[in-house]
Amino acid sequence: MASTPPTTAIPPRTWTRADSEFFISNDPSLLSVKAVNEAFGREFLYWGKPFPEEVMHQILHGSMSFGVYRQTQPKPEDGPFSPTAESTEQIGLARMVTDGSTFGYLSDVYVLPEYQGHGLGKWLMNCVVEVFSKENMPYLRRIMLLTGDKRVQDFYSKIFGMKVIGHEQRPDIGQDLVFMCARPNAPE
Numbered sequence: 001m002a003s004t005p006p007t008t009a010i011p012p013r014t015w016t017r018a019d020s021e022f023f024i025s026n027d028p029s030l031l032s033v034k035a036v037n038e039a040f041g042r043e044f045l046y047w048g049k050p051f052p053e054e055v056m057h058q059i060l061h062g063s064m065s066f067g068v069y070r071q072t073q074p075k076p077e078d079g080p081f082s083p084t085a086e087s088t089e090q091i092g093l094a095r096m097v098t099d100g101s102t103f104g105y106l107s108d109v110y111v112l113p114e115y116q117g118h119g120l121g122k123w124l125m126n127c128v129v130e131v132f133s134k135e136n137m138p139y140l141r142r143i144m145l146l147t148g149d150k151r152v153q154d155f156y157s158k159i160f161g162m163k164v165i166g167h168e169q170r171p172d173i174g175q176d177l178v179f180m181c182a183r184p185n186a187p188e
């Protein structure tokens with residue numbers, strides 16, 4: 001399936017750590033529709049369900065999507081690190097629905113359960129925060145999200161400075177969701 005350009009003029013980036021088989025990237029060419037659909041079919045992702053492939057492709061490429069990846073082939077000893085979809089496995093996602101300048105809605109954040117609790121989620125959020133920083137997006141007005149998990153709520157407050165601004169009862173998924181919002185460029 002052909003890749004569509006990202007929704008922002010900010011060029012894609014890849015974040016690596018020495019001696020780690022994991023990396024994070026918002027390069028759209030690395031995204032795996034199959035891996036994300038498989039994750040959406042699992043129980044831990046309580047809000048999701050798989051989509052037809054072309055719909056999932058549109059969802060991922062119509063947003064600024066940050067993937068968490070595991071290298072399945074060794075990194076080159078020297079020379080630049082240029083991962084491809086063939087040499088990686090996608091194990092996490094954070095998707096920012098954004099105009100690339102003023103607004104972002106953060107959605108579908110996950111790390112597969114077998115890789116949770118090792119700092120990958122925090123790293124993923126720090127990469128998102130870096131892209132949606134004052135320096136990169138001086139006109140950014142608001143970032144929003146919805147979540148149902150108290151632990152995750154604390155996690156977003158700490159990393160993004162998110163505040164709870166409202167609630168939504170969702171008996172269909174057995175959750176009381178909270179709306180959270182951050183205004184990173186608001187005057188102190």
Ligand SMILES: CC(C)(COP(=O)(O)OP(=O)(O)OC[C@H]1O[C@@H](n2cnc3c(N)ncnc32)[C@H](O)[C@@H]1OP(=O)(O)O)[C@@H](O)C(=O)NCCC(=O)NCCS
Pocket residue numbers: 044045108109110111112115116117118119120121122123146147148149151152154155
């Ligand atoms: C939330 C999530 C992305 C964090 O990823 P992770 O790699 O496990 O996170 P880290 O190891 O970097 O830990 C960061 C924080 O995540 C939270 N966290 C860690 N494991 C978690 C778990 N299993 N469930 C919920 N929150 C968890 C903790 O608050 C932790 O902060 P702490 O170390 O200060 O306590 C991951 O747990 C996940 O995919 N959960 C299920 C899906 C989900 O609820 N997504 C958010 C929807 S809004």
